[in-house]
Amino acid sequence: MYSIDLSGKVGLVMGVTNQRSLAWSIAQPLTRAGASLVYSYQGERLRPSLEKLTEGEAASLIACDVTDDAQLDDLFAAIEAEHGHLDFVVHALAYAPATTFARPFHHVTREDWRIAMDVSAYSLVAVTHRAARLMPQGGSIVTLSYLAAERVVPHYNMMGVAKAALEASVRYLAYDLGPSNVRVNAISAGPVRTVAARSISGFGDMFSEGGSQSMMKRNITAEEVGRAAFAVLIPEFGGGVTGETIYVDAGFNAIGMFIPPGYPDQRDEPG
Numbered sequence: 001m002y003s004i005d006l007s008g009k010v011g012l013v014m015g016v017t018n019q020r021s022l023a024w025s026i027a028q029p030l031t032r033a034g035a036s037l038v039y040s041y042q043g044e045r046l047r048p049s050l051e052k053l054t055e056g057e058a059a060s061l062i063a064c065d066v067t068d069d070a071q072l073d074d075l076f077a078a079i080e081a082e083h084g085h086l087d088f089v090v091h092a093l094a095y096a097p098a099t100t101f102a103r104p105f106h107h108v109t110r111e112d113w114r115i116a117m118d119v120s121a122y123s124l125v126a127v128t129h130r131a132a133r134l135m136p137q138g139g140s141i142v143t144l145s146y147l148a149a150e151r152v153v154p155h156y157n158m159m160g161v162a163k164a165a166l167e168a169s170v171r172y173l174a175y176d177l178g179p180s181n182v183r184v185n186a187i188s189a190g191p192v193r194t195v196a197a198r199s200i201s202g203f204g205d206m207f208s209e210g211g212s213q214s215m216m217k218r219n220i221t222a223e224e225v226g227r228a229a230f231a232v233l234i235p236e237f238g239g240g241v242t243g244e245t246i247y248v249d250a251g252f253n254a255i256g257m258f259i260p261p262g263y264p265d266q267r268d269e270p271g
């Protein structure tokens with residue numbers, strides 16, 4: 001059995017709203033392995049529930065709206081003051097105005113575009129730029145993406161475009177920081193019922209259809225995303241992986257055809 005001890009390692013986890021958040025499922029194996037975690041959250045509204053969630057953990061909670069450079073500067077200054085360095089960053093946040101999910105893509109306004117790109121894609125660049133300074137021995141950064149970055153997923157619209165920018169940013173950041181041993185990757189997760197997911201119209205159908213049409217004929221779990229991200233984050237497993245988008249979607253992304261009802265499934269045939 002491989003045992004991982006992350007005591008003395010420091011991670012920043014961005015984007016926990018509740019115990020269903022993908023950021024929370026990634027934080028769990030890091031905490032179990034002994035890492036010290038700093039959780040950042042968008043606004044004071046979330047602090048009481050985060051305090052409850054992290055009760056008993058030696059974690060710090062720091063407010064940071066990623067659209068505000070001053071709040072980002074304060075977050076990293078606080079991490080530097082408390083820990084002196086950083087080993088991991090979990091960037092698990094995104095936002096696009098609700099109207100962008102509800103109307104066809106060509107209705108996107110300049111302001112919708114700006115907001116979605118700022119929160120969902122530029123924030124990774126802003127965070128990585130500041131985090132890398134605290135990673136003199138190297139480190140690892142993971143963000144969360146979705147298949148709509150490269151294929152049309154109806155209703156996802158503007159967020160799909162923002163995820164495309166996010167995945168391209170992962171590659172450029174990984175290139176810039178590769179010589180400094182700072183790795184940057186994206187996990188492209190299949191649908192998981194979270195607050196952000198529920199804001200996408202049609203998510204329920206996407207969840208049930210996507211699950212039944214995946215290679216494994218099921219949806220993935222948040223815990224599976226957490227363990228995959230953990231493997232990518234820690235150098236013992238993911239040390240050679242950077243600039244990648246790694247799918248945790250039960251194989252959905254690699255299927256070329258939606259299987260119509262009644263279509264013969266050769267996998268059901270004996271031997």
Ligand code: NAP
Pocket residue numbers: 014015016017018020021022023041042043046064065066067091092093094095119144145146188189190191192193194195196197
């Ligand atoms: P979630 O629990 O709702 O997390 C999204 C987080 O983004 C929330 O904590 C939210 O804070 C935060 N956020 C939004 N705007 C922000 C800002 N300006 N500054 C700081 N934080 C901000 O949902 P989730 O599904 O776990 O989402 C995490 C990531 O996974 C997202 O990038 C999402 O696109 C991605 N993803 C999700 C799925 C899925 O099916 N769930 C699949 C693939 C990828 P508030 O609660 O304060 O708004």
